[in-house]
Amino acid sequence: MKDNPDTENILKVENINFAYDGAPVLDDLNFTVRKGSFTSILGPNGSGKSTLINLLSKVLKGYTGRIEIFGNDIKNLNPRSISKLVSVVPQYSNPGFDFTVEEMVLMGRFPYISRFGREKHSDFLIVGSVMEKTGITGLAGKKFNELSGGEKQRVVIAQTLVQDTPIILLDEPTSHLDINFQIEMMELFYGLNRNEGKTVIGVFHDINLASNYSSTAIFLRQGKIYASGDIASVITRENIRNVFKSDVYVGKNPFTGKLYVSPTFASDTPDNNDSRKEKNINIKVHVIGGGGAASPILNLLYNKGYMLTCGVVNNFDTDLDTAEMLGISYVSEAPFSPISLYSANKNLEFIKASNIVILPAIAFGHGNFSNLVSVEEAIDMGKKVIVVTGEAIAKRDYTDGKSQKLYKKILEKGVICVDNIQKITEML
Amino acid sequence: MQIRRASKTKYIILLVIILLIFIVVAASVGSAKLSVKETGLIIASFIPGINYFIDSGSLNPQSVKIISEIRLPRIFLAIFVGIALACAGVIYQGIFRNPMADPYIIGVSAGASLGATIGLMLVSGIRLLNLSMASLLAFAGAIGVTFLVYNISRIRSRISVVTLLLAGVAISALINSINSFILIFRSQDLAKVIFWLMGGLTAASWQQFFIVAPIIVVLLIVSSFFMNDLNLISLSDERASQLGVDTEKVKKILLVLASLIAAAAVSVSGIIGFVGLITPHIMRLISGPDHKSLFPASAVMGGIILLFSDTIARTLLEPREIPVGIITSIIGVPFFIYLLLRSKKEVF
The missing domain is CATH 3.40.50.300 (P-loop containing nucleotide triphosphate hydrolases)
Structure with missing residues (x-):
């Protein structure tokens, strides 16, 4: 039969x-x-x-x-x-x-x-x-x-x-x-x-x-x-x-x-221009995630119609939930585990496919240090990188200065710095 | 549910008994006064099987003649015309999904009037099959106009109910104007025509009855096989199709059947209003809208109503006859208005 x-x-x-x-x-x-x-x-x-x-x-x-x-x-x-x-x-x-x-x-x-x-x-x-x-x-x-x-x-x-x-x-x-x-x-x-x-x-x-x-x-x-x-x-x-x-x-x-489908209620967002959204759909943005810092950025760019990816985030992280709710592709890692080489490589693939990479003001430990490394590689690939400065890097560094060093190097290599996530859209 | 249906059969049996009583009573009244008992005996003496028990020698031969040759043909013709109008009404109301529809709604009356006018004025002397030319042309006119209306409202092999109604009203108005136009030139026939249009059974005879009654009976039997379909069509054409009715085909069959039934009745009785409209209404109130029981129940009720009206028509102003159409309207209009007022509170 x-x-x-x-x-x-x-x-x-x-x-x-x-x-x-x-x-x-x-x-x-x-x-x-x-x-x-x-x-x-x-x-x-x-x-x-x-x-x-x-x-x-x-x-x-x-x-x-x-x-x-x-x-x-x-x-x-x-x-x-x-x-x-x-x-x-x-x-x-x-x-x-x-x-x-x-x-x-x-x-x-x-x-x-x-x-x-x-x-x-x-x-x-x-x-x-x-x-x-x-x-x-x-x-x-x-x-x-x-x-x-x-x-x-x-x-x-x-x-x-x-x-x-x-x-x-x-x-x-x-x-x-x-x-x-x-x-x-x-x-x-x-x-x-x-x-x-x-x-x-x-x-x-x-x-x-x-x-x-x-x-x-x-x-x-x-x-x-x-x-x-x-x-x-x-x-x-x-x-x-x-x-x-x-x-x-x-x-x-x-x-x-x-x-589950939910309207974005376009009237909530300042940009309600459909043709602009259509244009934005061709721009791929990769957002580095962690500790919920990526969520507001994902939301904002989602409403503007950009194609988004996110990584690497640990399971149970707020950023992962946000990505899931928005239907955004992401790279995840087991909860409270360091980023594996496999995930890091996958993250790099997303970065390779994207036009712009955004680094929110996230904290760095030994576990997610490779996220910072991937941002440097993004610069080396010639991607446009936007860094949200926020709290001083010294206060976000849990790697005994290792992250601060790389962070400064990244800034020196030439990135766009914004102190407020609303300004990201102006830089895209 | 089966129990409920059995009780509906009881209604019909009850109505048949009432009709039988009415027949005897109606046969006893008239210019020659006969007692109900004598009338009953005379009628019984015509029924095979029962007449064995009746001493026919004891009956007054003159009374027998009055009943058998004058009153009974008229009574039976009245009953069959009533049956026909009521059943045509049931079918039209079902198809139009509107309890305000009547057998004349798509042009039967206008066509019959024109046919009758022509028959009465131009070729009044000729008879065919024992029917007057007015009857034959009325039948032809009724069928012709219905066919015309039907074809006007057919859009790509589908019949729109609304278009059918509007076309019926429009064509009827046109035909009635033509009719009036003809009457201008033949004012000497005006009285004849108007009397015919008001409806009546004065010319009733057994010959008429035996031509019309079998036609009506056959058409009613065929129609009765479509009552389940009519139930579904009365919901909506679309729903009927979803539930398995060949809607367009069945609508066509039923429209043709109902028009033929109405035309057959009109051809011998003229335009008798309101029976076809109110009878289905009354029966719907009593036994519900299920066409399987509504159809036979309305048939019997239609017979009762027209027999009752016709008996009044011929006896009220004796020896003068009142056209029965006037009586049915006098009874029907107040009832119709009552229904209108009632319907304001309901969703039709």
């Missing part, structure tokens, strides 16, 4: 093009979805996410290309057969008539009820168990139109789940609901994905919610796939900047270890 790509890829999309009144909405999409995966479709408004969901469920026709489900072209499947394979959870809407909750849920069994027959006992059993699972058993006899938003969404989810399909599509079903309900519903779909092997493909607005639950993601921009694949490879600072035109931190949630 595993060797057969047709059973592994439950859904295959080939060269899909779709236009509304001549205006292209989806432009040559190609992707596959693996059986049992949880895939997020992300992208700004108007990028074609919902259109894609409508094509996959054959609600919209008139596309060119090929959509395969379990190896069958959906053009050859009638609506009834498709609705036994693919179900869609939309945002709830109010029907014109006063259906009860159980009537609404039972409607999801439509594909299984023959035109000339009626519901079987098994249909009622499934309806009962799904209502239990979605917590709406107590609402059975109530009018749908009289429920709260969260309850209505639950009913629509139940209506979809009784379809009992291997593929479940989510069309932003939670984005208009309270946070507790969003999480509850995502947990429900995650459970179906994990425990019942359902393949879940969802359109989400909330990247954090999506990245917390999905294994893979597809980034859409203007009807094209901008990036796709493993969630961590898709949700990066660069991708979000290019797709959403918005600058964010991409870090890891310290509680769950999952990706």
Whole structure:
């Protein structure tokens, strides 16, 4: 089974093009979805996410290309057969008539009820168990139109789940609901994905919610796939900047270890000029870390859009946490251990790749002396080096004068000195 | 849930019993006064199996004749027209997702009026299949205009409900103007035409009944197989498609069926308003919006309402007849306004 790509890829999309009144909405999409995966479709408004969901469920026709489900072209499947394979959870809407909750849920069994027959006992059993699972058993006899938003969404989810399909599509079903309900519903779909092997493909607005639950993601921009694949490879600072035109931190949630996206709130920083940021992305800056002295510099330059690296920092150092939160590449060393030759070399590689090296006002001991050595080598390589002077070097030297000596030598070799980190940006 | 559905079947059985009682009562009233008991016996004597127990010799032959040849054809025609209008109303309201839709909303009445006008004025002497030219042309007009409206509102093989409604209103207005225009030149026919437009069953006969009733029955049976689909379409076209309905196809089928049903009724009764609008409403309040039970329940209720109205129409100002359309409007409008006021508090 595993060797057969047709059973592994439950859904295959080939060269899909779709236009509304001549205006292209989806432009040559190609992707596959693996059986049992949880895939997020992300992208700004108007990028074609919902259109894609409508094509996959054959609600919209008139596309060119090929959509395969379990190896069958959906053009050859009638609506009834498709609705036994693919179900869609939309945002709830109010029907014109006063259906009860159980009537609404039972409607999801439509594909299984023959035109000339009626519901079987098994249909009622499934309806009962799904209502239990979605917590709406107590609402059975109530009018749908009289429920709260969260309850209505639950009913629509139940209506979809009784379809009992291997593929479940989510069309932003939670984005208009309270946070507790969003999480509850995502947990429900995650459970179906994990425990019942359902393949879940969802359109989400909330990247954090999506990245917390999905294994893979597809980034859409203007009807094209901008990036796709493993969630961590898709949700990066660069991708979000290019797709959403918005600058964010991409870090890891310290509680769950999952990706975490947070806006940089550009209004906090004096430089809110996008074109300038675009320019800065080509400038690579390496910041020597240690004891938290690098953190404010990393933050500042991150907001300006520079490409950053950091090293060598010990594990549990504040600078390492900062680098991690900002999604910056870094060289680390075991806690309270001297910098190994391996790490020092790795650090040099970063320096080699960078345009500018910054030395914050950090303290030097025997353990991190090699960081200072690497700065000297940076000068020898011809890199522009900026030194933040701060506290006198004598007070920061725990190497019996060894560091002071090298520090002075470095200053003499020709570096830019700044006494305030805000001035760094002027020197870059 | 199964228990709840069984109780809905009970509603329908109850309504059928009420209808049967109404038939007997309606057959007993009229210019020749007959007792309910005598009427009951006469009607029973027509039913195979039961007539074995009735001494037909004891029945007044004149009364038998009045009931069998004058009152019963009219009663049954009224019932079937009522059934047809109510069922067409259920279908239109479901497709339009709007409880204010009625069988005439996309041009059936305008088309039928024009057809009837032409039939009454130009070719009034000719009959075909025992139906007057007015009936036949009314049927043709109703179908023709519906077809026109339908094609106007079709955008790339999809039917937009809003466009359909607007096109229906616009084309109806146009057709009604043409109708009025024709009437300017034939003012001598004005009374005839207006009387027809107000709706009535004065011309009822068994011949009419046996042509129209089977058509209506067949169309209703076919329609009844699409009630699950209609439930889903009443949510939204998109949701119906997601849940497995071939939405565009089913909408087309149901629109054609409902228009044929309404046209068949209109061709023998003229324009009888409000039955198709209020009957589905009443039944939705009583037995809920599930079309599987709403459809048969509305059918029986439609029969009851029109039979009741027609009985009043022919007896209230005896020997003078009131067009039944006036009676249904007098009953229907206050109810309609009540629903409007009620609907202010609800989300439609």
